[in-house]
Amino acid sequence: MRRNQVQHSTSEQRLLDSRGPSDWVHTDPWRVLRIQSEFIEGFGMLAELGAAISVFGSARTKPDDPMYLAAEELARKLVASGYAVITGGGPGVMEAANKGASEAGGVSVGLGIELPFENGLNEWVDIGMNFRYFFTRKTMFVKYAQGFVVMPGGFGTLDELFEALTLAQTRKVTSFPVVLFGSSYWGGLADWLRETMLADGKISAADLDMFTITDSVDEAVSYIIKAAELADAAAEEAASAAAQQVAEAENPAARERREERRLGSDGS
Numbered sequence: 001m002r003r004n005q006v007q008h009s010t011s012e013q014r015l016l017d018s019r020g021p022s023d024w025v026h027t028d029p030w031r032v033l034r035i036q037s038e039f040i041e042g043f044g045m046l047a048e049l050g051a052a053i054s055v056f057g058s059a060r061t062k063p064d065d066p067m068y069l070a071a072e073e074l075a076r077k078l079v080a081s082g083y084a085v086i087t088g089g090g091p092g093v094m095e096a097a098n099k100g101a102s103e104a105g106g107v108s109v110g111l112g113i114e115l116p117f118e119n120g121l122n123e124w125v126d127i128g129m130n131f132r133y134f135f136t137r138k139t140m141f142v143k144y145a146q147g148f149v150v151m152p153g154g155f156g157t158l159d160e161l162f163e164a165l166t167l168a169q170t171r172k173v174t175s176f177p178v179v180l181f182g183s184s185y186w187g188g189l190a191d192w193l194r195e196t197m198l199a200d201g202k203i204s205a206a207d208l209d210m211f212t213i214t215d216s217v218d219e220a221v222s223y224i225i226k227a228a229e230l231a232d233a234a235a236e237e238a239a240s241a242a243a244q245q246v247a248e249a250e251n252p253a254a255r256e257r258r259e260e261r262r263l264g265s266d267g268s
C-alpha cells in the first residue's frame with residue numbers, strides 16, 4: 001500500500017483495540033463457526049476413545065429405581081467387555097451408566113447439553129464436554145459408538161433411539177446394534193411399530209430386525225459383542241475381496257487361474 005492507503009497501525013493493534021457493537025455474535029455466519037468449533041472440540045476429545053457404547057435413558061430415573069441399578073450394571077459389564085460408555089452426561093440413567101463405568105475403572109464419557117435448567121455434567125463423567133447444539137452432540141453419540149443401549153425414557157430418549165434407527169435404515173451407519181432394555185416399557189412401542197407402522201406399509205419387516213428387546217444385562221452385552229464380531233468379519237471379508245480385486249487388476253493371469261479353479265471345482 002502507498003500514499004493514503006498506508007495504514008499506520010498493525011492488524012493486531014486493530015484487533016486488540018477494536019470496540020463496537022456486538023450484534024455480530026448472534027449472526028448465522030458466527031453461529032456456523034461456533035458449530036464448527038463444537039465439531040472440532042468433540043472430534044478432538046473423542047478421536048482416540050476406542051470401542052464404545054452409547055447408553056440412553058430418562059434424565060428423571062431415581063437412584064432407587066431398578067432401571068438405575070440395571071444401567072449401572074450394564075455399564076460395568078460393558079467396561080469388562082472392553083467398551084467405553086458414552087452418555088448424555090446428565091442425571092438419571094445417564095448418571096447411573098457413568099457411575100457404573102467409572103467405578104469399574106473404565107472410560108466414562110458424558111456429552112452434556114446446555115439447557116436453561118441444566119445442572120451440568122454428573123459427577124461420574126470422567127471425559128466430558130457440554131454442547132450448545134443437540135445436533136452436534138448427536139453426531140458424537142453415533143460416530144464414536146459401536147452400538148446403543150436404550151433404557152426407559154421420555155422424548156429425549158425416543159429422539160436418540162429413532163435417530164439411530166433412521167441412520168441404520170437409510171444405511172448411513174452399517175451394523176449398528178440397538179438394544180431396548182425393559183420389555184414391559186418398550187413392548188408396547190414394538191407392538192405399535194409392527195401392528196400399525198409395518199401394517200400400514202410405513203416401514204418394512206426387516207426394519208424391525210434393527211433392534212432387540214431384553215430384560216437381561218448379560219443378553220444386552222452379548223448382543224452387542226456378537227454384532228461387533230459380525231461387523232469385524234464382514235469388514236475383513238470386504239478388505240480381502242478388495243485386495244484380491246487390486247491384485248487381479250494388476251495381474252490378469254491370476255484372475256484367469258482363479259476362474260479355472262472355480263470352474264474345475266464346480267465340475268462344470
Ligand SMILES: C/C(=C\CNc1ncnc2c1ncn2[C@@H]1O[C@H](COP(=O)(O)O)[C@@H](O)[C@H]1O)CO
Pocket residue numbers: 055056057058059060087088089090091094112113115118119152153154155156157158160
Ligand atoms: C430433565 C432434567 C434434566 C435434563 N438434563 C439433561 N442432561 C443431559 N442430557 C439430557 C438431559 N435431558 C435430556 N437429555 C438427553 O435426552 C435423553 C433423556 O431424555 P428424557 O426425555 O429424559 O428421556 C438422554 O439420553 C440425554 O441424552 C431434570 O432432571
